[in-house]
Amino acid sequence: MIVTIEKCMHCGACVGSCPQNAIYLNDFLPTFGEECNRCGRCVKLCPVGALELEVKE
Amino acid sequence: MRRECDVLVVGGGPGGSLAARYAAEAGADVLMIEKRPEIGAPLRCAEGISRAWLDEVGIAVDRKWVAKTVDGAKLVSPSGKTFYVDEKMAGNEVGIVLERHLFDKAMAASAARAGAEIMLKTSATGVVKEGEKVVGVTASSFGEPMSIDAKCVIAADGYESQVARWAGMDTKLKMNDITTCFQYRLTGIDIEHMYCEFHIGTAAPGGYVWLFPKDEDTANVGLGILASKLNDPGEVKGYLDSFIKKNERFAKGQPVEAIAGAVSVSPPLDETTMDGMMLVGDAARLIDPITGGGIAHACLSGMYAGKVAAKGLEANDLSKDFLQEYETLWRDRLENKLWRNWMAKEKLITITDEQFDVIIETLDEAGVDKMSVYNLLKVIKERLPDLVKEFEDLI
Numbered sequence: 001m002i003v004t005i006e007k008c009m010h011c012g013a014c015v016g017s018c019p020q021n022a023i024y025l026n027d028f029l030p031t032f033g034e035e036c037n038r039c040g041r042c043v044k045l046c047p048v049g050a051l052e053l054e055v056k057e
Numbered sequence: 058m059r060r061e062c063d064v065l066v067v068g069g070g071p072g073g074s075l076a077a078r079y080a081a082e083a084g085a086d087v088l089m090i091e092k093r094p095e096i097g098a099p100l101r102c103a104e105g106i107s108r109a110w111l112d113e114v115g116i117a118v119d120r121k122w123v124a125k126t127v128d129g130a131k132l133v134s135p136s137g138k139t140f141y142v143d144e145k146m147a148g149n150e151v152g153i154v155l156e157r158h159l160f161d162k163a164m165a166a167s168a169a170r171a172g173a174e175i176m177l178k179t180s181a182t183g184v185v186k187e188g189e190k191v192v193g194v195t196a197s198s199f200g201e202p203m204s205i206d207a208k209c210v211i212a213a214d215g216y217e218s219q220v221a222r223w224a225g226m227d228t229k230l231k232m233n234d235i236t237t238c239f240q241y242r243l244t245g246i247d248i249e250h251m252y253c254e255f256h257i258g259t260a261a262p263g264g265y266v267w268l269f270p271k272d273e274d275t276a277n278v279g280l281g282i283l284a285s286k287l288n289d290p291g292e293v294k295g296y297l298d299s300f301i302k303k304n305e306r307f308a309k310g311q312p313v314e315a316i317a318g319a320v321s322v323s324p325p326l327d328e329t330t331m332d333g334m335m336l337v338g339d340a341a342r343l344i345d346p347i348t349g350g351g352i353a354h355a356c357l358s359g360m361y362a363g364k365v366a367a368k369g370l371e372a373n374d375l376s377k378d379f380l381q382e383y384e385t386l387w388r389d390r391l392e393n394k395l396w397r398n399w400m401a402k403e404k405l406i407t408i409t410d411e412q413f414d415v416i417i418e419t420l421d422e423a424g425v426d427k428m429s430v431y432n433l434l435k436v437i438k439e440r441l442p443d444l445v446k447e448f449e450d451l452i
Contacts, residue, residue: 004153007291008388009315009316009317010099011316011317011319012101012215012216012318012319013102013216013238013273013318013319015217015320016216016217016221016230016235016319017230017284018303019229019236021219021222021223024182024219025217026092026180026197034098039431041232041284043290044284044287044288044290045211045232045237045284045287045293045295045317045319046233046237046290046291047237047238047239047293047317047319048239048291048293048294048317049289049290049291049292049294050291051290052290055124
């Protein structure tokens with residue numbers, strides 16, 4: 001997962017919406033755990049579009 | 058670092074603070090941890106509340122945390138038709154627009170006064186269980202790892218609701234039950250500052266645009282959109298920007314704050330207790346699915362949880378069985394309304410802009426003497442039985 005630091009509002013919308021509970025937010029940036037199955041839900045609902053699915057080579 | 062307490066409250070919002078306060082008042086050794094370095098900040102709230110429930114939870118109105126009182130509400134349809142509910146004229150209690158950062162601090166201060174300890178910049182990182190029983194959490198305090206042993210954990214960690222999930226409960230939400238929000242505090246705008254405004258329709262699909270006055274020319278202007286109605290990333294902010302741009306009243310407005318967030322608009326959880334743990338407020342999904350409001354419910358459930366925790370300590374029993382008293386208390390008080398409003402929300406998200414215009418016109422003709430979702434639905438059911446057949450079972 002790619003987080004655009006400049007866009008992230010640290011609001012936690014991604015954390016509570018993650019069906020895998022794979023996202024953790026300290027008071028700076030969300031981090032993604034191994035449980036992330038790249039479902040893309042957080043990408044869609046981030047209010048400011050700060051998240052992108054990383055394209056695997 | 059390791060420490061012990063009777064009651065550990067995770068989260069320093071109003072739900073957590075009320076839980077901490079009522080447990081401490083009853084003599085428990087209470088620790089409340091908050092992951093942010095400041096209680097009440099950053100803001101993630103439109104800040105409007107009704108006054109009706111404050112006495113019930115033992116909160117005395119303090120001008121320090123009241124930004125503004127309002128006389129009532131104004132509903133605006135997609136084509137601009139309006140409907141006013143004037144609470145003051147009807148002799149009802151008026152609404153309050155809060156200074157949330159001060160309100161939350163005042164709630165935490167009452168918890169502290171009752172004897173609760175507060176730790177800031179301390180976030181839970183996991184739940185510790187013995188068998189099925191929750192016995193504490195692992196945490197990080199100013200970057201220092203620690204573990205906290207507790208006889209009872211009260212999870213007041215808000216929308217994120219991670220503590221419950223770490224403990225093995227299912228707090229997952231459907232996309233139809235999540236609203237994603239963005240808000241500016243706009244100043245220098247032309248507003249009717251005695252009313253909170255609600256704009257319904259496709260300006261905010263599946264949700265609404267709100268305008269809650271903070272003073273004569275400043276308001277929280279924001280919107281929530283149902284996650285299942287979103288298509289592109291970042292759309293939520295885009296919807297608000299275009300709503301503001303289209304509205305002449307905001308032409309001279311400037312933002313002094315921008316916030317984002319999400320809120321559940323789901324039914325409440327089937328279970329909010331397990332051995333050694335209770336969930337309160339947003340963490341238990343106690344948000345009104347129509348308004349997205351949750352402060353009253355957080356305070357009520359927090360109070361109940363704090364009291365039940367203290368009773369459990371006295372009885373030396375914090376089993377799930379014992380904690381059923383908490384489950385019963387909040388369900389008796391809130392559950393019917395939460396379920397009814399969730400069912401009503403499921404219908405409302407299917408209504409078109411043209412239908413909303415008819416509904417607002419009808420409400421304006423019929424009048425409602427007290428602003429509540431129930432009263433509004435009742436009028437709609439009586440006056441527009443064909444349009445909203447589905448409301449039949451809800452009233």
